Amino acid sequence: MTTEAVTLEVRPRYTLPMAFIQPFMAMMERDLRVLRRDLVPFLARTAMQPFLFVLVFTYVQPKIGAGAPGFQDVLVPGLIASTVIFQGIQAVAIPLVMEFSQTREIEDRVMAPLPVWGIAAQKMTFAFLQSLLVVLVVFPLVYIVPVNTPHLHVSPLVLVTIIPLGALLSASMGLLIGTAVNPRQITLVFALIVMPLTFLGAVYYPWSQLEAIRWLQVITLLNPLVYLSEGLRGALTPQYGHMNYVAVYAGLIICCVGCTWGGVRMFEKRVLS
Amino acid sequence: MATPQTQQESPPQNRIPKQGQTIQTRRLTKVYPGGTRAVDALDLEIENGEFFGLLGPNGAGKTTTIGMLTTRVVPTSGEMWIAGINVRARQQEVKRIIGVVTQFNTLDRRLTAWENLYHHGRYFGLNRSDSRREATRVLELVRLEERGKSLVDELSGGMQQRLLIGRALVHRPEVLFLDEPTTGIDPQGRLALWDILLQLHREGQTILLTTHYMEEAERLCQRVAIMEHGKILAIGSPEELKGSVGAETIMTLQAEPITPAFIGALKGISGVHSVEEGPRGLQVFAGDSRRLIPQIAETALAQDVELSDISVSTPTLETVFMRLTGRELRD
Numbered sequence: 134m135t136t137e138a139v140t141l142e143v144r145p146r147y148t149l150p151m152a153f154i155q156p157f158m159a160m161m162e163r164d165l166r167v168l169r170r171d172l173v174p175f176l177a178r179t180a181m182q183p184f185l186f187v188l189v190f191t192y193v194q195p196k197i198g199a200g201a202p203g204f205q206d207v208l209v210p211g212l213i214a215s216t217v218i219f220q221g222i223q224a225v226a227i228p229l230v231m232e233f234s235q236t237r238e239i240e241d242r243v244m245a246p247l248p249v250w251g252i253a254a255q256k257m258t259f260a261f262l263q264s265l266l267v268v269l270v271v272f273p274l275v276y277i278v279p280v281n282t283p284h285l286h287v288s289p290l291v292l293v294t295i296i297p298l299g300a301l302l303s304a305s306m307g308l309l310i311g312t313a314v315n316p317r318q319i320t321l322v323f324a325l326i327v328m329p330l331t332f333l334g335a336v337y338y339p340w341s342q343l344e345a346i347r348w349l350q351v352i353t354l355l356n357p358l359v360y361l362s363e364g365l366r367g368a369l370t371p372q373y374g375h376m377n378y379v380a381v382y383a384g385l386i387i388c389c390v391g392c393t394w395g396g397v398r399m400f401e402k403r404v405l406s
Numbered sequence: 407m408a409t410p411q412t413q414q415e416s417p418p419q420n421r422i423p424k425q426g427q428t429i430q431t432r433r434l435t436k437v438y439p440g441g442t443r444a445v446d447a448l449d450l451e452i453e454n455g456e457f458f459g460l461l462g463p464n465g466a467g468k469t470t471t472i473g474m475l476t477t478r479v480v481p482t483s484g485e486m487w488i489a490g491i492n493v494r495a496r497q498q499e500v501k502r503i504i505g506v507v508t509q510f511n512t513l514d515r516r517l518t519a520w521e522n523l524y525h526h527g528r529y530f531g532l533n534r535s536d537s538r539r540e541a542t543r544v545l546e547l548v549r550l551e552e553r554g555k556s557l558v559d560e561l562s563g564g565m566q567q568r569l570l571i572g573r574a575l576v577h578r579p580e581v582l583f584l585d586e587p588t589t590g591i592d593p594q595g596r597l598a599l600w601d602i603l604l605q606l607h608r609e610g611q612t613i614l615l616t617t618h619y620m621e622e623a624e625r626l627c628q629r630v631a632i633m634e635h636g637k638i639l640a641i642g643s644p645e646e647l648k649g650s651v652g653a654e655t656i657m658t659l660q661a662e663p664i665t666p667a668f669i670g671a672l673k674g675i676s677g678v679h680s681v682e683e684g685p686r687g688l689q690v691f692a693g694d695s696r697r698l699i700p701q702i703a704e705t706a707l708a709q710d711v712e713l714s715d716i717s718v719s720t721p722t723l724e725t726v727f728m729r730l731t732g733r734e735l736r737d
Binding site: 239 | 438473478497499502508511514525528529573
């Protein structure tokens with residue numbers, strides 16, 4: 134618009150990047166306040182499922198003379214991976230579904246001086262940090278609870294790259310599911326997404342051992358959790374075999390990019406008309 | 407239809423937005439996918455400090471208009487400025503200087519009343535101490551100082567609505583947008599809200615309000631635009647609009663049968679300006695009503711028309727709307 138140069142400027146122009154960083158950080162501050170307040174329920178919710186799992190399969194069963202030897206080793210990467218992914222669904226997707234429909238809080242967040250994609254990015258960033266926190270909560274559980282202490286052979290470089298990728302995957306999947314699902318479908322999310330994802334996510338067995346059931350081995354390549362479980366398996370318990378690292382990193386990166394792109398697109402579509 | 411300017415011609419395309427005007431739109435249009443023309447070439451000018459109302463039935467295009475002005479709805483064509491800033495081109499800057507109260511309760515349920523205000527201030531660039539101070543100021547303004555520590559769900563509907571308006575004021579916006587702010591609020595809550603809005607107006611706040619309650623528009627607004635099918639049918643102060651009816655009183659008759667001869671005879675009575683069939687009955691627009699009632703009764707008798715009721719009222723914005731559209735405001 135040529136006319137615009139002549140118009141009256143009432144306000145100073147906010148310059149990037151501060152115009153972006155400031156409201157972004159303010160939203161982080163809000164999320165942090167809510168997390169601090171809900172820390173105990175957050176920890177309970179996060180830790181209960183993996184805790185019960187290791188308790189039954191790596192403490193109770195060996196004590197009563199049941200269970201497979203070495204299962205505690207298999208579960209370390211598996212349970213960390215599944216808890217991180219589940220976290221994204223529980224802490225991002227479900228609240229987001231509510232904010233879009235019932236509470237409509239998102240309509241207010243969108244009025245903040247941040248582009249719509251920036252609001253989506255903030256939600257993902259906080260989810261990313263929460264997922265990192267989840268790793269810190271779950272790791273001691275799966276290491277301490279078993280009767281037989283897991284044998285870990287840690288590859289530090291793999292570990293410090295896989296964990297952030299896993300947290301990002303969790304955040305981006307949370308965003309995508311949260312924007313794609315409507316409240317009536319929430320129970321279906323558990324039945325059709327969470328359950329198959331975790332049970333067929335190479336959580337309770339190494340993916341490489343699926344050689345015996347070739348069709349399942351191939352189909353589960355569509356499951357993003359497989360790449361995370363296998364990446365962590367390589368980083369922590371490589372003695373059981375793991376998927377080739379190229380496939381692990383490629384799989385994780387493709388899933389992250391795809392879910393982020395889809396999630397942000399859906400987010401924009403749902404708040405703008 | 408003499409006094410208020412009906413919308414016919416649009417200003418020349420390349421005129422520079424006027425100074426002193428907080429909101430200006432130029433041929434603003436929104437066509438939704440599917441072809442619904444929600445807002446149709448809307449030209450609107452709202453002055454600094456003005457309390458302006460968009461009055462119309464549901465589906466008139468009021469919410470879409472606010473949606474476009476507040477960056478939520480992408481216009482199909484046309485331009486708009488807020489405080490001289492082009493809304494389409496510089497959305498983030500515009501968001502910083504507007505306060506928006508949507509039709510829905512969008513309060514942050516996980517925060518207390520005070521925290522809702524404090525964090526809102528932070529989103530809009532206030533530093534911690536300014537935001538704390540503003541949150542406390544606004545809490546008093548919306549008369550919730552006792553309830554600052556309550557979580558949103560612990561507040562009554564009216565209180566939540568006041569908090570919603572308060573939150574939109576924390577960053578001291580140039581314009582406050584209110585989309586149907588009293589829908590679903592009990593009458594007492596509505597009065598409390600009106601008081602707050604009038605106080606804001608006295609303090610110089612520019613306000614754009616949409617409503618389908620004509621009392622609300624009449625009570626609060628300095629100027630009202632009557633909207634239907636995405637167009638402004640008439641614009642002016644409530645007095646100007648009511649004056650445009652051209653009658654001091656309106657008598658609504660319930661009569662059977664309504665024959666052309668009866669209508670003709672009514673029109674012949676001295677003091678009657680016009681007679682129209684409306685959704686509520688036969689409407690007689692006239693000057694002073696007192697002497698007319700017996701004459702109307704006599705006319706009915708002479709025409710063999712059975713008259714079951716005559717009610718007398720003065721023109722309201724509802725009457726204006728009905729005369730413009732042939733429909734009632736609330737249907």
